[in-house]
Amino acid sequence: MAKGIIYVMETVVPGLVKIGKTGTGNFEGRMYSLERNGYFNVVGLKRRFAIEVEDYDEKEALLDEIFSKARVPGSELFALDIDLVIQLLASFDGRQVYPEAETREESFDQATEKRHMKDDWTSIPDExxxxxxxxxxxxxxxxxxxxxxxxxxxxxxxxxxxxxxxxxxxxxxxxxxxxxxxxxxxxxxxxxxxxxxxxxxxxxxxxxxxxxxxxxxxxxxxxxxxxx
Structure with a gap:
């Protein structure tokens, strides 16, 4: 079973995220390249969550299928709530690579809390x-x-x-x-x-x-x- 890293990144465009995969030894280099150069004419990419899992090719393909309706055609960009993606990735069995200072359980709980908070934010008037x-x-x-x-x-x-x-x-x-x-x-x-x-x-x-x-x-x- 091939082991690798699946990650999600936020972008400068609110509500637009990048979901991708990379080899275990390539993670830092891939993050550096994307954060510096952008992707698909989108800049401001920033790593938010990454996990090392078995069968990472199959798991990324599953994510692509689940989120297919939210996908920007021909890209790895998706119009999604990033905390929803983090919840899903943190539920995988594997080693959390980023953030390093948190456990998968902590990342899952924080993403869940943020999603609940966003529901409350809609009640705040713009002023x-x-x-x-x-x-x-x-x-x-x-x-x-x-x-x-x-x-x-x-x-x-x-x-x-x-x-x-x-x-x-x-x-x-x-x-x-x-x-x-x-x-x-x-x-x-x-x-x-x-x-x-x-x-x-x-x-x-x-x-x-x-x-x-x-x-x-x-x-x-x-x-x-x-x-x-």
Whole structure:
């Protein structure tokens, strides 16, 4: 039985993913090439999940069949929710290759949670939300976030707090955010209100409660209203 890696990557186009396969020893090289050069005239590719499995040719063919209606003709691109793909791949029996710091069970659970959260996100009106929070000895965070087409955009000019002491993991939007002297220099696009809060607050938070509308309503209030 041939062993190899099946992977899924997000692209710069929201809702468009790449599903592919590669030999075990070729994974890093393949990821480097795709992330640097793009694929099928699509750029901004970024690895999200990869697993080493037996019979990887057959398993990739099965995925192609399952998702055939969502496939961009003549390519390995699919119009799919990437967390759905991660759920499926994480359910395979094999060795998780990426992310290295997580188990298959953790990846599956996180993807499941994100899919549930996306259902809630549809209840949030597209508008500008505000955050103001003080941390003793660290100052006050002040920021604006624009919700637009499912994206949560932290606006440039936000006053951000330093990362909390003892934090062992920081989401990429905060790691790469252009923060100079505590001020965000450019907009940062995130995929959840809590990640947007991370960019500003430098630590874990409940994004449903820290962001408020101009009328003072939390995002959670919109969610509860839609569910009533």
């Amino acid at each position: 500008t939300y505000h955050l103001k929070q003080t941390r003793k000895g660290k100052g006050t965070a002040v920021a604006q976030m624009v919700v637009e087409d499912g994206a949560f955009i932290v606006k440039a000019g936000a006053k951000c707090l330093p990362v909390n002491e003892g934090v062992v993991w920081t989401p990429e939007p905060r790691r790469t955010a252009p923060i100079v002297d505590g001020v965000l220099q450019a907009d940062v696009v995130t995929k959840s209100p809590s990640t947007a809060g991370w960019v500003v607050l430098g630590g874990s938070n409940n994004g449903w409660n820290v962001w408020k509308s101009a009328a003072g309503k939390t995002l959670d209030e919109y969610r509860k209203h839609m569910g009533s």
